[in-house]
Structure formats: C-alpha cells, structure tokens
Amino acid sequence: MVVGIGRSPYSRNSGRTTASLAVEACRSAIADAGMDLSEVDGIVEFNVGDSVGSLNVAYALGLPGLRMPVDIQNGGNVVTLAVALACMAVQSGKCKSVLVYRSLNSRSGQRIGTYTGNLNIGGDDQYGAPHGYMAPGQWFAMYCRRYMHEFGTTYEDLGRIAITTRAHAGKNEAAIMREPITMEQYLASRWIYDPFRLFDCALEADGACAILVTSRARARNLQQVPVQMLDEETFMGRHPDSWEDMGHLFSARAAPPLWERTGLKPADMDFACIYDCFTFTTIGVIEDYGFCEKGGAGEYYASGKATYGGDCVINPHGGLLSEAYIHGMNHHFEAVLQLRHQAGERQVKDAKVALVTAGTGPFGGGLIYARA
Structure with missing residues (x-):
C-alpha cells in the first residue's frame, strides 16, 4: 500500500x-x-x-x-x-x-552537452559516441521517424500531445511550465533532433x-487513504539500436501480461500517467496498451479522448513534458494524489483505477494503482 x-x-x-x-x-x-x-x-x-x-x-x-x-x-x-x-x-x-x-x-x-567531467564512454554507447550519437533524444528520434513512416503519424499528431499535456499543467501549481501553447507555437519551436522539436522533449x-x-x-491506522499497487510488469530489451521493431515499444511486451493477470483493460482506467520523455513515447505506449489502435493516437488526442470528459485523462499533472522531468517518479506522486481525490482543480472525477508507465524504446514497464 x-x-x-x-x-x-x-x-x-x-x-x-x-x-x-x-x-x-x-x-x-x-x-x-x-x-x-x-x-x-x-x-x-x-x-x-x-x-x-x-x-x-x-x-x-x-x-x-x-x-x-x-x-x-x-x-x-x-x-x-x-x-x-x-x-x-x-x-x-x-x-x-x-x-x-x-x-x-x-x-x-x-547534462549531455554541458558536462565537463570524465567524458569516457563505455559499453554499447562507445560505438555511437565518435559520431555524436549518444543521447536518448537521438535514439528515439530514429524510432519516431520510423513510426511516422509505418503508421502515418504526423508532426501535428505529436503537437497535440504537447498541447494537451501543457493544458493539463495549467492547473498544477507544481508544474514548471503552465502557459498554454498553440499548434502554431509548437510548429514554430526550434528543432532538437528531427522529428523532435523543443516541445516534444521532456522538461x-x-x-x-x-x-x-x-x-x-x-x-489502516495511518492518516491517508491508502493506494494499492495491483500488479506491475517490466520488459527490458536490448540496446535501442538493436531493437528489431521500432514500431512497437517495450509496451507491446509489457501490456498483455499486465492486463491478463489483473483482468482489467484500458477502458477500466480513469486516468493514466504515461512516461512522456518525448511526445512520441506517449503515442507508442498508449497504442501498445490498447487505448487506441496503432496509428490512432493523433485522432485519440484530437477528439478529446485523452482529456477531461473523454475516455481517459492522460497525464493530468502535465507529465514530464510540462510539470518536470523527475524520471517519472512524479507520475507516482500524481497517481496517488488523484486516487486519494486530493488533486484540487485537476481532480479526475471519482478516480479509482490508474495505469502508470515507465520508459520508452526497448526498456520500460507499467503498473496499476487502485484506491483501496
């Protein structure tokens, strides 16, 4: 608990x-x-x-x-x-x-790009380092580009994740970035690693x-409503460059056992805290977990299904894109707060069950929390 x-x-x-x-x-x-x-x-x-x-x-x-x-x-x-x-x-x-x-x-x-200490690179990363290919943003930009080719995902689809997530952060006093952004602002933001712009990357x-x-x-004898972790499933694959299918992330392997063991399904989730290190991660993960079909995340967001009044509120706190990049630990703070019904303005009504995920590419996991 x-x-x-x-x-x-x-x-x-x-x-x-x-x-x-x-x-x-x-x-x-x-x-x-x-x-x-x-x-x-x-x-x-x-x-x-x-x-x-x-x-x-x-x-x-x-x-x-x-x-x-x-x-x-x-x-x-x-x-x-x-x-x-x-x-x-x-x-x-x-x-x-x-x-x-x-x-x-x-x-x-x-930080990559500013660190001046020991710059020795070991393990698998040593092979990309001489070419300047050593940052997660570079690795997963490659995944995103492949995904766009295979499933028809567009820049505007990525933008909708950034815009919706920022709108959720607007009601979160703990979020660093709360000002709304428009599609025009998103598309005009500077490139980081094509196809990622500034607003595609975690804060x-x-x-x-x-x-x-x-x-x-x-x-039973403590002062807060307890929140139970029902189950968790992690899948750790190979180095990002060795992953055989960039169109499916770790979530394609981690989601089925989690749903099967718990007897739950995406429609049972009142909200989800998806590890959004990049907008693309949100797209790949919610599709793999079955919230929508492959290639359907852009429309899922465009139709309002990922926000209040829709099917499942995704990242009600603003996520890693707009609240803060605390390596996903802040997702767990938010999930517990919501399930206690203590989230104030951004409270998801009658929230009882939530999915929380971690990671991207070949590495990650997910768990389900429930109000006890």
Whole structure:
C-alpha cells in the first residue's frame, strides 16, 4: 500500500545537492503518512548521472539502519520496477515500510552537452559516441521517424500531445511550465533532433519525489487513504539500436501480461500517467496498451479522448513534458494524489483505477494503482 507521498519544489536550478532534495521528499512522504521515522527499514532508489544513494539518505534521515537498501543503476525505465520491489519487500515480510525516491539535478547538474567531467564512454554507447550519437533524444528520434513512416503519424499528431499535456499543467501549481501553447507555437519551436522539436522533449528539471509503501494492516491506522499497487510488469530489451521493431515499444511486451493477470483493460482506467520523455513515447505506449489502435493516437488526442470528459485523462499533472522531468517518479506522486481525490482543480472525477508507465524504446514497464 502506498501511504505517503512527498516532493521537493521542481525548478530549473535548485542550488541544492541531490541529497538535500531527496531528504526533503522522503521526510515529506513519511510526514504525509503520519508514520514515525523508526518504522522505515527499506529504501529503493534509482539513478543515472548525479544522484544520492539509499544509505546516505537513510543516514541523513536519522534512520537507525536499513534491512533493504537498493540502488538501481538506471533511469526512468525502471521506476515501476522500483515501486514493485518495495511492494514485494513489504508483502514478503522482509520490510515493514519502504521509501522509493528519485532525486536529480537534471537541468543544473550533469547534462549531455554541458558536462565537463570524465567524458569516457563505455559499453554499447562507445560505438555511437565518435559520431555524436549518444543521447536518448537521438535514439528515439530514429524510432519516431520510423513510426511516422509505418503508421502515418504526423508532426501535428505529436503537437497535440504537447498541447494537451501543457493544458493539463495549467492547473498544477507544481508544474514548471503552465502557459498554454498553440499548434502554431509548437510548429514554430526550434528543432532538437528531427522529428523532435523543443516541445516534444521532456522538461529537464531539478527536484526529488518519494513515495512510502507499507502493509495493508499498518495502512489502516495511518492518516491517508491508502493506494494499492495491483500488479506491475517490466520488459527490458536490448540496446535501442538493436531493437528489431521500432514500431512497437517495450509496451507491446509489457501490456498483455499486465492486463491478463489483473483482468482489467484500458477502458477500466480513469486516468493514466504515461512516461512522456518525448511526445512520441506517449503515442507508442498508449497504442501498445490498447487505448487506441496503432496509428490512432493523433485522432485519440484530437477528439478529446485523452482529456477531461473523454475516455481517459492522460497525464493530468502535465507529465514530464510540462510539470518536470523527475524520471517519472512524479507520475507516482500524481497517481496517488488523484486516487486519494486530493488533486484540487485537476481532480479526475471519482478516480479509482490508474495505469502508470515507465520508459520508452526497448526498456520500460507499467503498473496499476487502485484506491483501496
């Protein structure tokens, strides 16, 4: 059960360490639950670039020790897996209560194009590096171009995702970008990697976000409505350049088992927090999860099905495109807030069940939350 949520402010230049941001988010999650610090005996965090490890955060929080410190060396493709690990630790009895957090200075800290430290590149990425081909935006621009060729997706289809997501952010005081954008503004925005323009790319940000997981029995005596993780499915494929079918993302493999095991379907979701590192990711993922047919996401958005009054509100907080790029951890904060019915102006009416996804390309996962 998720019983607490916390976050730091999101900004473009925090002026703080990732340790400070993480501790603030974790303390807020514990306080939100109304739990004593001493009950937390596990921490799961994931990181790439600048971040801070679980043991350092435990020490800064004043915890007496951890029964399960987990540090996953990876990015936003593992966030649903990180939450699942925390839930499994509690369910098995390994831990009483587990924090899951992500802390990063993705705008003011280590960034491709500005980082001046050790620039050695290892692993598979070393082969693209001499050609300047080493950024996720470059990899998934290739996927998007193939997708446009195969399914007829247009620039305007991408633009509709950016415009709708920004409109949702307008009602979110925590979002960094809240000003509406028009199709004309979208099409006039500068190129990043063709076919991606500026508004197609996640909003690099500084900040931290955390959730607190505990048992059903303990949740009964805490101060918030608990939110249950029903199930999770992750699929990790090969390096983006080795993926055999750019027309289908990880979600083509992760979605069927999740729907089958839970007995749920897209029509049962009141809202969805889709990992929108790029507008294209939203398109590929909602199609693979069955919210619409392949090639149909543009029309799904154009017809209003992805917003309030439609079939399923997608990214009611503004997502990674407009709220902040906290590697998808902020999706979990929003999902819990909505399922508690505490989202204020942007509250999805009578929200009971939600899909939250992570990652893009060959790597990612999804989970389903339900109001307990």
